[in-house]
Amino acid sequence: xxxxxRSAIGLLxxxxxxxxxMPNVARxxxxxxxxxxxxxxxxxxxxxxxxxxxxxxxxxxxxxxVFYTCPFSNLYLxxxxxxxxxxxxYDVLASEFGVEVVRDRADDVDVVARTVRLAGGASLAYDAxxxxxxxxxxxxxxxxxxxxxxxxxxxxxxxGPQTELLRAQLEAMPDGGTFVMVAPxxxxxxxxxxxxxxxLVANYFKTHKPASKVLILDAKDAFSKQARFTEGxxxxxxxxxxxxxxxxxxxxxxxxxxxxxxxxxxxxxxRADVLNVIPPQRAGLIAERAGLTNNSGWVPINPATFExxxxxxxxxxxxxxxxxxxxxxxxxxxxxxKVVAANIVALLEGREPPRPSWLxxxxxLVGPNYGIxxxxxxxxxxxxxxxxxxxxxxxxxxxxxxxxxxxxANTFGWYHAITNDIWGTVW
Amino acid sequence: MxxxxxxxxxxxxWWRDVESARTLVGDATPSTEGVWIDLPYLSxxxxxxxxxxxxDRPMTQESYVQSLHVYALKNPAPEVADYFFSPLSxxxxxxxxxxxxxxxxxxxxxxxxxxxxxxxEREILIVTIGCLTNAATYATTDVMxxxxxxxxxxxxxxxxxxxxxxxxxxxxxxxxxxxxxxIPRNIVTRFLASVGFATxxxxxxxxxxxxxxxxxxxxxPPQSGELVLRWEEDTGLAAIERRPILVx
Ligand SMILES: Cc1cc2nc3c(=O)[nH]c(=O)nc-3n(C[C@H](O)[C@H](O)[C@H](O)COP(=O)(O)OP(=O)(O)OC[C@H]3O[C@@H](n4cnc5c(N)ncnc54)[C@H](O)[C@@H]3O)c2cc1C
Numbered sequence: 001x002x003x004x005x006r007s008a009i010g011l012l013x014x015x016x017x018x019x020x021x022m023p024n025v026a027r028x029x030x031x032x033x034x035x036x037x038x039x040x041x042x043x044x045x046x047x048x049x050x051x052x053x054x055x056x057x058x059x060x061x062x063x064x065x066v067f068y069t070c071p072f073s074n075l076y077l078x079x080x081x082x083x084x085x086x087x088x089x090y091d092v093l094a095s096e097f098g099v100e101v102v103r104d105r106a107d108d109v110d111v112v113a114r115t116v117r118l119a120g121g122a123s124l125a126y127d128a129x130x131x132x133x134x135x136x137x138x139x140x141x142x143x144x145x146x147x148x149x150x151x152x153x154x155x156x157x158x159x160g161p162q163t164e165l166l167r168a169q170l171e172a173m174p175d176g177g178t179f180v181m182v183a184p185x186x187x188x189x190x191x192x193x194x195x196x197x198x199x200l201v202a203n204y205f206k207t208h209k210p211a212s213k214v215l216i217l218d219a220k221d222a223f224s225k226q227a228r229f230t231e232g233x234x235x236x237x238x239x240x241x242x243x244x245x246x247x248x249x250x251x252x253x254x255x256x257x258x259x260x261x262x263x264x265x266x267x268x269x270x271r272a273d274v275l276n277v278i279p280p281q282r283a284g285l286i287a288e289r290a291g292l293t294n295n296s297g298w299v300p301i302n303p304a305t306f307e308x309x310x311x312x313x314x315x316x317x318x319x320x321x322x323x324x325x326x327x328x329x330x331x332x333x334x335x336x337x338k339v340v341a342a343n344i345v346a347l348l349e350g351r352e353p354p355r356p357s358w359l360x361x362x363x364x365l366v367g368p369n370y371g372i373x374x375x376x377x378x379x380x381x382x383x384x385x386x387x388x389x390x391x392x393x394x395x396x397x398x399x400x401x402x403x404x405x406x407x408x409a410n411t412f413g414w415y416h417a418i419t420n421d422i423w424g425t426v427w
Numbered sequence: 428m429x430x431x432x433x434x435x436x437x438x439x440x441w442w443r444d445v446e447s448a449r450t451l452v453g454d455a456t457p458s459t460e461g462v463w464i465d466l467p468y469l470s471x472x473x474x475x476x477x478x479x480x481x482x483d484r485p486m487t488q489e490s491y492v493q494s495l496h497v498y499a500l501k502n503p504a505p506e507v508a509d510y511f512f513s514p515l516s517x518x519x520x521x522x523x524x525x526x527x528x529x530x531x532x533x534x535x536x537x538x539x540x541x542x543x544x545x546x547x548e549r550e551i552l553i554v555t556i557g558c559l560t561n562a563a564t565y566a567t568t569d570v571m572x573x574x575x576x577x578x579x580x581x582x583x584x585x586x587x588x589x590x591x592x593x594x595x596x597x598x599x600x601x602x603x604x605x606x607x608x609x610i611p612r613n614i615v616t617r618f619l620a621s622v623g624f625a626t627x628x629x630x631x632x633x634x635x636x637x638x639x640x641x642x643x644x645x646x647x648p649p650q651s652g653e654l655v656l657r658w659e660e661d662t663g664l665a666a667i668e669r670r671p672i673l674v675x
Binding site for chain 2: 185186187191220221222247249265266267294295296298322324325326327
């Protein structure tokens with residue numbers, strides 16, 4: 001109750017008109033909600049705010065005309081999907097759901113005055129702000145890997161031109177070459193993502209460049225769904241994929257992008273034919289600009305409401321947040337976007353926010369017909385997000401080919417369902 | 428000075444509750460300034476958390492940091508490691524990887540050669556995230572295999588960094604097999620670095636040092652020579668590495 005009161009007062013005080021807002025209770029929530037970022041978390045929140053309360057005015061700020069999803073970008077890299085197949089547009093959100101989509105970048109947020117300044121110069125006032133800016137790269141986090149290095153050794157950890165560049169390099173690579181991937185330490189966006197990428201690149205090599213190799217140099221000693229991936233790699237790709245753990249000198253400490261060479265902690269120099277560096281990350285820069293991050297570079301939130309700890313009334317979801325044990329996944333961002341939409345509507349109506357619970361299913365493809373998954377359900381326990389005991393399920397090791405094919409089919413089904421839920425007509 | 432609400436009890440400092448720490452502090456009245464602890468705000472995997480500890484003090488014969496002692500205050504045994512420096516360390520600073528069972532404070536004691544004692548502590552959040560279901564996948568092969576990196580050349584008077592790692596399971600003695608049998612304790616207990624006949628740096632490890640003990644420290648060798656590194660296991664087994672040192 002105390003949280004509700006404080007947040008509600010925070011929200012209404014922003015309009016400077018708590019007294020005016022009260023009579024609206026019967027008619028449902030009104031007010032201006034601004035959403036920064038039209039990715040998994042932000043576009044979900046925008047749509048579900050309008051669905052729950054058609055009288056809310058919702059403005060979604062997103063610089064891209066087409067949002068390319070990171071999920072399934074590995075299928076594009078592996079030559080299984082066209083790039084346009086992972087492009088999502090905002091037309092439906094605008095025409096069917098009445099979200100006002102502003103194609104611009106938020107440059108600054110004043111959490112006291114409750115305004116957002118856009119790169120184009122406009123300033124928008126809000127009653128509640130949702131932010132889902134995703135990640136930005138720590139350009140000073142790995143020696144030699146500045147912004148210009150990404151032009152030669154792409155990270156492709158935000159889908160777009162970087163992903164296309166990496167695909168072009170893989171296509172141009174002669175048979176017998178080595179694709180070297182530099183994998184980061186935790187925390188980072190999509191814990192199984194690097195290993196799914198290695199799998200689907202190997203799948204491409206297997207059919208098109210069978211003498212080629214995939215080498216993963218890792219800053220970790222263990223990784224997501226490791227036993228399942230390792231089993232799948234052996235079954236599908238023999239010894240094409242090698243993984244070098246941190247303790248076996250897998251941690252890269254320096255990148256020479258021009259020479260396509262990396263240096264490990266204990267001094268090995270390794271040359272790549274195609275070099276994919278997944279560098280350390282942090283919350284999207286606008287979160288720091290708004291003063292919402294702590295010294296970890298990520299945004300601490302109140303788990304009950306997903307309001308930023310530093311600024312009640314500013315709701316942050318997705319990869320930018322510290323919401324462990326929930327992972328930095330599109331699935332989690334989508335679930336959080338819905339919870340936040342419900343919270344904001346409840347708070348604007350003067351009701352207590354609903355008790356949140358979340359689900360995450362983490363699907364990965366080891367091959368086009370070989371899927372693996374981890375499921376987790378999360379609840380609020382004593383003010384902390386907690387994994388529901390016994391909810392977690394990892395698909396069994398040695399699930400058998402039919403089981404793996406079914407998991408792969410579920411993975412495709414998941415992609416269609418979630419992108420429709422966020423950018424499409426379905427809800 | 429932090430203002431305390433009137434009537435509030437002075438909290439008992441953590442080191443009073445840990446016997447070995449209490450012994451270290453002895454009769455000294457510890458200060459709380461000058462030791463830094465570099466830890467992530469939150470770790471998604473408590474089996475191997477990066478830790479850096481240091482004291483920004485001069486390292487001269489007259490006054491140097493003698494030792495640093497690390498405690499994970501809610502682990503089954505709180506002692507993590509002890510690090511012993513000399514003026515030839517050049518810098519009282521280490522980096523390692525440790526096991527942290529749950530959200531807890533990490534405590535550090537620094538002893539200065541002048542008799543001064545400094546204590547510090549820092550909280551770390553441990554939350555294992557979904558998608559990471561791998562604690563059991565840490566595998567150690569080539570046990571006692573070592574890796575070392577030293578600067579190609581040292582500048583006289585400037586401390587250079589030495590990076591080391593030894594493959595080792597660091598069995599705590601607290602684990603059991605599926606059949607219910609206790610897996611016996613087997614850890615690396617001691618690490619020594621010497622140049623010529625002088626020990627420049629030494630460390631003692633306990634069971635909260637993470638698998639495959641990793642250690643970074645500094646040395647400031649007075650002249651060219653040989654760096655000898657020695658790891659000792661609790662079974663008496665030792666691994667030795669020798670590296671030429673070039674000063675110039
Ligand atoms: C290779 C790869 C594979 C993945 N596979 C999966 C998967 O299979 N399943 C899964 O669940 N997750 C997957 N993920 C993770 C998923 O992509 C992210 O967790 C998800 O995108 C997070 O959503 P978000 O809203 O936080 O950020 P995003 O989806 O990145 O959205 C952020 C948006 O904010 C916009 N933005 C940023 N700053 C501003 C600003 N200042 N003003 C306006 N707009 C701004 C950006 O343009 C962007 O559109 C994968 C990730 C990668 C890299």
